[in-house]
Amino acid sequence: xxxLKLEKCGYIIAMLISFLAFDLTHSxxxxxxxxxxxxxxxxxxxxxxxxxxxxxxxxxxxxSEGSFLIKKPGRVTWNFTVPNIKKIIVYDQKITTYDxxxxxxxxxxxxxxxxxxxxxxxxxxxxxxxxxxxxxETVNGNVYSVVLVEKGSNNLFSRMKxxxxxxxxxxxxxxxxxxxxxxxxxxDIILNATISDASLEFSIxxxxxxxxxx
Numbered sequence: 211x212x213x214l215k216l217e218k219c220g221y222i223i224a225m226l227i228s229f230l231a232f233d234l235t236h237s238x239x240x241x242x243x244x245x246x247x248x249x250x251x252x253x254x255x256x257x258x259x260x261x262x263x264x265x266x267x268x269x270x271x272x273x274s275e276g277s278f279l280i281k282k283p284g285r286v287t288w289n290f291t292v293p294n295i296k297k298i299i300v301y302d303q304k305i306t307t308y309d310x311x312x313x314x315x316x317x318x319x320x321x322x323x324x325x326x327x328x329x330x331x332x333x334x335x336x337x338x339x340x341x342x343x344x345x346x347e348t349v350n351g352n353v354y355s356v357v358l359v360e361k362g363s364n365n366l367f368s369r370m371k372x373x374x375x376x377x378x379x380x381x382x383x384x385x386x387x388x389x390x391x392x393x394x395x396x397x398d399i400i401l402n403a404t405i406s407d408a409s410l411e412f413s414i415x416x417x418x419x420x421x422x423x424x
Contacts, residue, residue, distance in 0.1 A: 248377070254405050255280040255379070257396040259288075266389030278396065281405045287412075299412050304424055306412060315414050317422045342370070352376045 256279050263272040276290040290296040295310035303320045342358040355373045366386065373381035378399050385391045414420060 248374075248379075251402075252280070253282050253402045254400075256398075256400040256403060256405075258398045259394055259396050261392060261394045264391045264393065271390075279405070279410070281407075281410065285407075285410055287410060297412065299410075301410075308412070308415070308418070310415075313415065313418045315418050315420045317420070317424055319424045345369075 257277070258275070259278045260275045261273070262270055265271050273293070274290050274296075275292045276288065276296075278289075279285075279287045284301060286298075286300040288296075288298040290298075297306075297308040299306040299308075300320065305318050305320055307316045307318075308314070341362070342360055345357045345359045347357075348355045353373065353375050354377075355371060357369065357371045359369050360367065367384040368387050369385040371381075371383045372379065378401075379396060380399075381393070381395050383391060383393045
């Protein structure tokens with residue numbers, strides 16, 4: 211029963227990891243932002259977030275919020291504060307999920323299934339176009355949106371929409387093959403601040419149940 215309560219976290223992890231491996235080389239004269247250059251220039255990214263999971267009928271399944279941090283070359287942390295405290299950490303080829311309510315830590319390997327995920331796209335920026343292609347781009351004043359669709363059928367997500375406002379990444383929406391989707395909004399964004407590795411260390415809480423599947 212404890213493990214079932216982590217299924218939503220697993221879905222979030224899949225989304226997160228898919229964003230860290232993209233290399234978007236497409237650009238046009240009308241496009242005010244080269245996504246490839248933008249992602250490559252990100253050394254660190256900090257923001258608060260609001261995340262909503264929708265059913266295929268667009269009903270809200272789950273809502274959460276917290277803070278998000280990326281530090282290249284290989285660290286990602288999601289700190290959930292609402293509706294309860296959870297932490298997801300990607301580091302050293304492992305994904306660690308901590309659920310405070312369950313006092314439980316689950317550690318899984320960063321396997322091949324996550325290579326097309328959101329987190330991998332953000333971290334590595336090296337072959338996004340191997341998994342997705344640009345379907346459309348929209349420019350409206352200082353708002354730029356790009357829609358990407360999968361090339362094959364084995365990706366974690368079939369479609370994603372990324373929105374930038376004033377050249378800051380502000381929204382991401384991802385759809386899986388069932389039609390379920392995740393929408394994430396970022397606020398209070400800080401780019402390329404110096405972040406010490408020590409501040410990102412996670413210590414397993416005393417007494418927590420640990421399921422290490424690596």
